[in-house]
Amino acid sequence: MTRLFRYSGLGGVPDRLRTTVPWALLLLAGTGLLMGGLRWVPALVSPARTGEITLAIGFLLLAGWCAGLVAEAVRLPRLTGYIVAGIVAGPSALGLLDADLVSRLGPLDDLALTFIALVAGGELHGELIRKRWRSLATWVAAQVFLVPLLVGAGLLALHRLVPILPTGSGAALGAALVLGALSLARSPAVTIALIDESRARGPFAETTLGVTIALDTLVILAFAAAVSVAQVLVTPGAELDVAFLGILAAELAASAVLGAGVGLVVMGIIRAFRVDLPVLLAALAFLITRLSRELSHLVAHGAGVHVQLEPLLMGLVAGILVQNLSREREAFTHALEKIAPPIYVAFFALAGARLDISVLARTWPLALTLVLLRGGALFGSGWLGSVLARDPAPWPRLAGLTALSQAGVSLGLAAEIGRRFPGWGEVLVPAVLAAITLNQVIGPPVLAWTLRVGDRPGENATREPGPPEGPSLAD
Amino acid sequence: MIRLAALALLLLIVLVGGRRTPARFPVPAGIRLLFVTGSEFLVVGILLGPQLLGILDREVIEALRPFATVGLAFVGLHYGLQLEIPLLRTIPLFYSVAPAVQAAGGALAVGIPAWFWLRAWPADARETLVATLVLAAAAACSTPAPLDMLALDRKYAGSPVLRMLRHLAEMGELPALALFGLALCWRQEAPVIPGWSSFLFLQWLGLAALMGVLFGGALALLPRVGKVGTGRLLVGGLAATFFFGGMARYLHISPLFVGLVAGITVANIPGPRRRVQALVHRLEGPFMMFLLLVAGAVGTLDTPLGLGAAGVLAAAAVLVVLRLLGKGLAGILLARTTHALRNPPAGFGLGLVAQGGIAVALALDYLESGPGPFTSLVLAATMFAVLVTEMVSPWMILRVLRQEGPGRAGEGGP
Numbered sequence: 069m070t071r072l073f074r075y076s077g078l079g080g081v082p083d084r085l086r087t088t089v090p091w092a093l094l095l096l097a098g099t100g101l102l103m104g105g106l107r108w109v110p111a112l113v114s115p116a117r118t119g120e121i122t123l124a125i126g127f128l129l130l131a132g133w134c135a136g137l138v139a140e141a142v143r144l145p146r147l148t149g150y151i152v153a154g155i156v157a158g159p160s161a162l163g164l165l166d167a168d169l170v171s172r173l174g175p176l177d178d179l180a181l182t183f184i185a186l187v188a189g190g191e192l193h194g195e196l197i198r199k200r201w202r203s204l205a206t207w208v209a210a211q212v213f214l215v216p217l218l219v220g221a222g223l224l225a226l227h228r229l230v231p232i233l234p235t236g237s238g239a240a241l242g243a244a245l246v247l248g249a250l251s252l253a254r255s256p257a258v259t260i261a262l263i264d265e266s267r268a269r270g271p272f273a274e275t276t277l278g279v280t281i282a283l284d285t286l287v288i289l290a291f292a293a294a295v296s297v298a299q300v301l302v303t304p305g306a307e308l309d310v311a312f313l314g315i316l317a318a319e320l321a322a323s324a325v326l327g328a329g330v331g332l333v334v335m336g337i338i339r340a341f342r343v344d345l346p347v348l349l350a351a352l353a354f355l356i357t358r359l360s361r362e363l364s365h366l367v368a369h370g371a372g373v374h375v376q377l378e379p380l381l382m383g384l385v386a387g388i389l390v391q392n393l394s395r396e397r398e399a400f401t402h403a404l405e406k407i408a409p410p411i412y413v414a415f416f417a418l419a420g421a422r423l424d425i426s427v428l429a430r431t432w433p434l435a436l437t438l439v440l441l442r443g444g445a446l447f448g449s450g451w452l453g454s455v456l457a458r459d460p461a462p463w464p465r466l467a468g469l470t471a472l473s474q475a476g477v478s479l480g481l482a483a484e485i486g487r488r489f490p491g492w493g494e495v496l497v498p499a500v501l502a503a504i505t506l507n508q509v510i511g512p513p514v515l516a517w518t519l520r521v522g523d524r525p526g527e528n529a530t531r532e533p534g535p536p537e538g539p540s541l542a543d
Numbered sequence: 544m545i546r547l548a549a550l551a552l553l554l555l556i557v558l559v560g561g562r563r564t565p566a567r568f569p570v571p572a573g574i575r576l577l578f579v580t581g582s583e584f585l586v587v588g589i590l591l592g593p594q595l596l597g598i599l600d601r602e603v604i605e606a607l608r609p610f611a612t613v614g615l616a617f618v619g620l621h622y623g624l625q626l627e628i629p630l631l632r633t634i635p636l637f638y639s640v641a642p643a644v645q646a647a648g649g650a651l652a653v654g655i656p657a658w659f660w661l662r663a664w665p666a667d668a669r670e671t672l673v674a675t676l677v678l679a680a681a682a683a684c685s686t687p688a689p690l691d692m693l694a695l696d697r698k699y700a701g702s703p704v705l706r707m708l709r710h711l712a713e714m715g716e717l718p719a720l721a722l723f724g725l726a727l728c729w730r731q732e733a734p735v736i737p738g739w740s741s742f743l744f745l746q747w748l749g750l751a752a753l754m755g756v757l758f759g760g761a762l763a764l765l766p767r768v769g770k771v772g773t774g775r776l777l778v779g780g781l782a783a784t785f786f787f788g789g790m791a792r793y794l795h796i797s798p799l800f801v802g803l804v805a806g807i808t809v810a811n812i813p814g815p816r817r818r819v820q821a822l823v824h825r826l827e828g829p830f831m832m833f834l835l836l837v838a839g840a841v842g843t844l845d846t847p848l849g850l851g852a853a854g855v856l857a858a859a860a861v862l863v864v865l866r867l868l869g870k871g872l873a874g875i876l877l878a879r880t881t882h883a884l885r886n887p888p889a890g891f892g893l894g895l896v897a898q899g900g901i902a903v904a905l906a907l908d909y910l911e912s913g914p915g916p917f918t919s920l921v922l923a924a925t926m927f928a929v930l931v932t933e934m935v936s937p938w939m940i941l942r943v944l945r946q947e948g949p950g951r952a953g954e955g956g957p
Contacts, residue, residue, distance in 0.1 A: 091768040095761065099786065102757070106793065118911070119792025122609035126786025130761075133775075133782050137768060175606050347829040409778045 088141045096134035100157070103127050103164045124169050125176070125414060131157055132417035145516040147261055150413050151508060154420020161425060170421050175354070180415035182383040183353035184257045186334075187264065187404050188281055189387020190397075200275050203457040207279045207467055210453030211252065211446070212286055216294065218445035219438075220248030232434055234492035242298030243492060246485055249294035250500065251442040252287045255475035255511065256280050256380075261412045262515050264405075270523025272463060276470045276515075284477065285320065285381060291481050292316045295488055302489065315375065323360070323378040327385025330356055331393075334386055338396040338403075345399065346407035356382050380477075419475055419508070428502040435502035439510070442503070446471050466518040473511025474504045574934065580688040580900055582933055584832050585926060588839020599840040607837050609789065611907065613781075614834030616758075616788035616802035617827035618904045622720055623759075623806015624820050625713075642714035645873045645895060646683035650722070652869020653862050654679030660858075664848055666916040669730065674917035676726035677909045681925045682866045683719035686899020687712035689936045699944055708894040708940070716901055723905045724751065724800025727912055731795065751796045755804020758787035762805060762822075763815045773821075780822040792911065799908045835900055838907040842926050846919040855920060859927035866928065870895050888946030897936035898929045 106123075132150040139149030159167040197204065223244045227233045233240040259280040263273050296312055330352070337348055360377040367375050390400050428435060450468020459467070482504065486497040591599040599607075631639065658675040690709045693699050728747040735746040765779040787805065788798040809819045844852035874892015906925035910918040 088768060091764060095764055095768060098757075098761070102786075102790065106790070119612060119789045119794075121789070122612045122785055123789030123793050125609060126782060126784070126789045129778070129782030130786045133779050134768070137775075347832070409774065410781055413778060413782070 088137050092134040092137040092141075096131060096138075096153075099127060099130045099134070100162070100164060103157070104162070120169060121172060124165055124173060127157065127164065128154065128173075128414050128417040128421070129410060132413040135417075136413065145262055145512045146265055147258065147412070147416055148509070148512045150416035151420035151423075151512070154417035155423050155425065155509075156420075157417075158421030158423065160423065165421050170418070173418055176414055176418055178357040178379075179350060179354040180411050181257065182356045182379045183350060183404075183408075183411055184260050184415070185380040185383030186349065186353055186387045187408060188256060188260045188277070189384040189389070190391045190401055190404055191260070191263070191277055192281060192384075192388050193391050196274050196278060200271065200278060203275045203454070203459055203463075204278045204282065206457040207275065207450065207453040208282045208286070210449040210456070211279075211283065211468070211471070212290060214449035214452065215252050215442070215445045216245070216248030216290065218248075218448060219251040219441050220244040222441040222445070223247060223437075226437065232437065234495070238301040238304075239492055242301040242489070243496060245294045245301070246291075246298045246489075247438065247496070247500070249287075249291045250478065250481050250485070251438075251445060252283060252290055253474060253478040253481055254280060254283060254287075254471040255473040255478070255508070256284045257415065257475060258473035258508075258512055259470070259515065261408075261416065262512060263519065264408060265412075266516060266519055268519045268523055272466070272522030273519050275459075276519070276522075280471070281384065283471070284384075287477065287481075288320070288378070289313075289316065291484075295484070299488065315373065319375050319377060320381060322375070323381040324385045326360070326363075326377065327382035328389055330382055331386035331389030334390050334400070335394045335396065338390070338394065338399050345403040349400075349403050350407050350411065353383060356386075423505045423508065424501065425505070427498045428505050431499040431502045434496075434499035435506060438499065438503035439506045442507070443469075443472060462521055466522050469514050470518050472507055472514050474507040478504045478507075579692050580686060580897075580933060581831055581835055582900065582930060584835035585839040585900075585903060585930065588836040589842060589926070590839075592840035592842070594843055594845075599836075604837060604840050607833055607840075608911075609785070610830055610833035611837040612788045612792050612798050612911070613784050614827070614830035614832075615904055615908050615911075616784045616791070616798040616805075617823060617830050618834075618901060619720065619797075619799040619802020619804075620762075620784070620806040620809075620819075620823045621802075621827055622717055623803040623808075624810045624816065624823060626717065626807045627810040627816065638710060639714075641877055642711045643718050644877055645685070645711045645870065645892065646715040646718045648869040648871075648873025648876075648892065649685070649866050649895075650679035650683040650719070650869070652865045652872070653682035656865055657862065661917060664916060669732070670915050670917060673726050673730045673909075674915070674921055676729070677723060677905060677921050678862065678924070680719045680723035680726065681898065681902035681905045681921070681928070682862070682869070683722065684716050684898050684902040684905070685712040685870070685895035686897045686901065686933075688899060689897045689933070689940055690894070693937065693940055693944070702944055704888065704891065704894070704944060705940075708891075708943075712895055715895070719901070719905070720799065720803050723908070724797055724803060727797040727800060727909065730912065730915075747796065750794070751791070751800055752804050754787060754791060754794075754796060755801045756808050758783065758801055758805035759808025759812070761787070762819050763809050763812045766815045766818050773818075776818065777822055777826065780819065781826060784826070795912055797908050797912060799904060831900060834904060834907065838903045838922065838926065841907070841910065842922050843919050844923055846923065847916055848920060850920070855923050856927060858920070859924035860931075862924055863928045863931055866898075866932075867893065867896060888943050890946070891943060894940045894943040896932050896939050898925075898932045900929070903929055 103123075131153040135149035135153035136146035137149070139152070140146050156162055157164040159165065159170060221244075223233060224240065227240055227244075233243045259276060263277055266273075292313060334349070334352065337352070338345065357379040360379040360382060364375050364377050367373060391397050394400065446468035447465075448468065450466070450471070451464045454464035454467040479501070482497055482500040485493045485500065487493070588599065590596055592604075593600065654675055657678045658671070661671045661674055664671075687709045690705055690712060694702075694705055694709075699705055725744075725748070728751055729744050731743055731747040734740045734743060735750050739746070761783045762780060765776055765783065768779070784802075787801060791798040791801040806823075810816055844855045846855060850858065870892040871890055872892070874890065874895070878889075878891045902925050903922075906922040910922050
C-alpha cells in the first residue's frame with residue numbers, strides 16, 4: 069500500500085496518511101460491503117433476526133474505529149470520524165443500519181451517557197475549582213445571561229424582516245425565549261470525550277470542562293424557566309407555573325443525593341475489586357440509568373407526581389465524590405480510562421446514525437440562522453466572560469467556541485418544545501433538530517482546535533507523563 | 544425497581560463474596576475451584592434467572608446476549624490461536640495424539656448412549672444427531688483450571704503427571720470445538736446458495752470457514768492500520784469480534800467455530816499473532832463472565848421432552864458417570880501405550896474430570912443457534928455436569944497425584 073502511494077506520486081504526504089489511511093479505508097470498505105451484503109441474503113436470516121444487535125454494535129464500533137483513525141490522520145478529532153461514520157452508515161444516508169435497528173440500540177445510550185457523566189465527575193477535583201473559580205464564574209454567568217438574550221433578540225429582529233417565528237407577538241416572543249434557552253445547551257459528552265482523547269490537561273481545558281459541567285445542570289433549569297414563561301405568553305390567561313420549577317429543583321436535588329449514594333457504592337466497589345473494575349463501572353453506569361428511570365416510574369405511580377430523575381447528574385455527583393473523597397481515586401480514574409474508548413466510539417457513531425440529514429435539507433435556512441446566531445452569541449458571551457476574568461491572551465476569542473457542540477441533551481429539549489407547544493413547537497422542531505445536526509458536526513473540530521490553541525506548550529498543556537498510547541480496555 | 548435494586552445488591556454480594564471468601568475462610572477446594580474457573584457466574588445466573596428468583600428477566604437477558612455472543616467468539620479465538628501449524632509439527636506424535644484420545648474417550652462414552660437415548664423421542668434425525676454430537680463435544684472438554692490451582696501447591700508443582708494432564712486438558716478441547724462446529728453446520732436446513740440444496744453441510748461449512756478467515760484477516764490487519772498501539776488495538780479487536788460474532792449469530796453459524804477458524808488463520812500469518820493473542824487474553828475474561836451469566840439464566844429444567852426436573856437431573860447424572868468411565872478408560876489406554884511417563888498411576892484419566900466453562904459455551908451456542916427439541920436438555924445437562932465435575936475434580940486429581948511414582952526430569956510434557 070505504501071508502495072502504491074510512492075508510485076502514484078503521493079510520496080510527499082505525511083507519514084500517518086500513508087501508513088494509516090489506506091489500511092483503515094480498506095477495513096472500512098470491507099466492513100461496509102459485508103454489512104451491505106447481508107441485505108442480499110435474507111433467506112439465511114431467521115425472522116427473529118437474532119444477533120442483529122451484536123452485529124450492529126460491532127459494525128458501529130469497527131466503522132467508527134476506522135473512521136476515527138482516518139480523521140486523526142487528517143488532523144480532525146477522532147470523535148468527528150465516529151460521528152461521520154454513523155451518519156454515512158445510518159438510515160438517512162447509506163441505510164446500512166435501518167431506523168428500527170438504530171432505535172433498538174437505545175440501551176447503549178443508557179450506558180454511555182451516565183458513564184460519560186461519571187468520567188466528567190471524576191475529572192472535577194476541588195483543586196480545579198479553587199484554582200479557576202474566577203474564570204468558571206464569569207464564563208458561566210456571561211453565557212447563562214447573554215446567550216438566551218442575544219439569540220432571542222436576534223431571532224425577533226430577523227422575524228421583523230422574514231417571518232421565521234410563529235405569528236402573534238406572544239407566540240413569537242415565547243418561541244424566541246425558548247429557542248434562546250435551548251441555545252445554552254451543549255454536549256458535555258463531546259467535551260469530555262474530546263478532552264480525554266486529546267489528553268489535554270492545561271488550564272484552558274480544565275476551565276472548559278468545569279464550565280461545561282456547570283452549564284449542563286443550569287441549562288435544564290433555564291430551559292424549564294423559559295418554557296414556563298413562554299406558556300404564560302402564548303396561552304391567554306395562563307399563570308406562571310412556579311410549582312413546576314419547584315419540582316424541577318427537587319428532582320435535581322434528589323438526583324444529587326442519589327448520586328452521592330452511588331458514589332459511596334462506587335468507593336466500596338473500588339476497594340473490593342481490582343481486576344473487573346472497568347467492566348463493573350460500565351455495568352454500574354447502565355444500572356444508574358435504569359434505576360433512575362424505574363424510580364421515576366415508582367414515584368409517578370405511588371405519589372402521582374411526574375418526576376424525572378437525572379442519571380447524568382447522579383453519575384456526575386458520584387464521580388465528583390469518588391474523585392474528591394476516596395483514597396482510591398487513581399484506581400477509579402484508571403478503570404474509567406480503560407473502558408472509555410469503546411464506549412465513546414459506539415456512542416458517538418450511534419449519535420451520528422441518529423442524525424437525519426433529510427431534515428437538514430428541508431429546513432436549512434432557519435437551521436443555519438439558528439447556528440449562526442447561537443455561534444455569535446456564544447462567541448460574544450465567552451469573550452466578555454473571559455475578559456472579565458482577566459484570562460490570558462488567546463482565551464477570550466476561544467471561550468465561547470468551546471460550546472458549539474450539541475447532542476443528546478439538546479435533542480431531548482428540542483423534543484420537549486414540540487410536546488409543550490403542539491402548534492408552532494412542532495413546526496419549529498425539525499429546524500431545531502437540523503441546527504443541532506450542524507452543531508454536532510461543526511462542534512468537535514472547533515473544540516479540538518480551541519483546546520490546542522488555548523493550552524499552548526509550556527503552559528502545563530499536556531497530561532502528566534503517562535503511557536504514550538490510548539488507554540487499554542481490560543486488566 | 545425492586546428487581547433492579549435486588550439485582551444490583553445480589554451481584555455485588557456474590558461478586559464481593561466470590562473474591563473475598565476463598566481468601567479469608569478455608570473452603571473445600573471444589574468450591575474454591577468454582578471461583579477460579581468463573582463458574583460462580585453460572586451459579587449467579589441460575590439463581591437470578593427466571594427459574595429461581597426471576598431477577599434476570601427477559602429484557603435484561605436480551606441486553607446481555609450480545610456480550611455472551613462475543614464471549615463465544617473469544618473462546619473460539621483463544622483455542623484457534625494455539626494452532627500454529629509449524630509449532631505443532633515439532634510436537635512428538637504421542638503428545639499430539641494423546642489429547643485426541645482423551646477427548647474421544649469422553650465423547651464416545653457419552654455420545655453413543657446419548658444417541659440411542661435421544662432416538663427414543665420423535666424428533667428429526669438431523670436434530671437427534673446434532674444434539675448427540677454437541678453432548679459428545681461437551682463431554683470431550685476438560686479444563687486445566689483445577690490442575691493450575693493444584694500446581695500452585697509446592698508439593699505438586701513439579702509433578703510430571705500434572706504436566707501431562709495439563710497438556711491433555713489444554714489440547715483436548717480443540718477436537719471438541721471442531722466437532723461442535725461441524726455439528727452446527729450439519730444442523731442447517733436451508734441452502735446457502737439459493738436453489739442449490741445439495742451438499743448443505745459443505746455449503747455451511749464453507750460459509751463458516753470463509754467468515755472465520757475474513758475475521759482472522761481483519762484481526763491480522765488491525766496492527767497494521769497505522770501501527771496502532773495496544774489501547775487502540777484492543778478497541779479494534781473488540782469491534783471486529785462484535786462484528787463477526789454478531790454476523791455469525793445473524794446467519795445461524797456458530798460464533799465459537801468462526802472464532803476458532805479466525806484464530807487458526809491469525810496463528811498462521813507471520814507477524815500479528817503475538818499481539819492478537821495478547822489482545823484476546825486481555826479481553827476474553829469479562830465476556831466469559833457474561834457468557835456464563837446468560838447460560839445460567841437461560842438454562843431450564845423444563846424441557847419440551849416432558850422429562851420433568853428430576854428426569855433431566857437423573858439423565859445428567861448418568862451422563863456424568865458415563866463421561867467419568869470414558870475418561871478413565873482413555874487414561875488406562877494412554878498409560879499402557881506411553882513411555883512418556885514412567886509410572887502412570889491407575890485412573891490417570893480421572894484427573895481430567897473437570898469439564899469447565901467451554902462445555903457450557905458449546906451448549907449455550909447450540910441453544911442460541913435456534914430452538915430445537917433437545918437444546919434445553921443439552922444445556923441443563925451440561926451445566927449440571929460442569930458444576931458437579933468441578934466440585935469433585937480437585938479431590939480426584941489429588942487421588943491420582945498421590946498414586947504417582949517418582950518422576951524423571953523432562954517427563955510429562957512436550
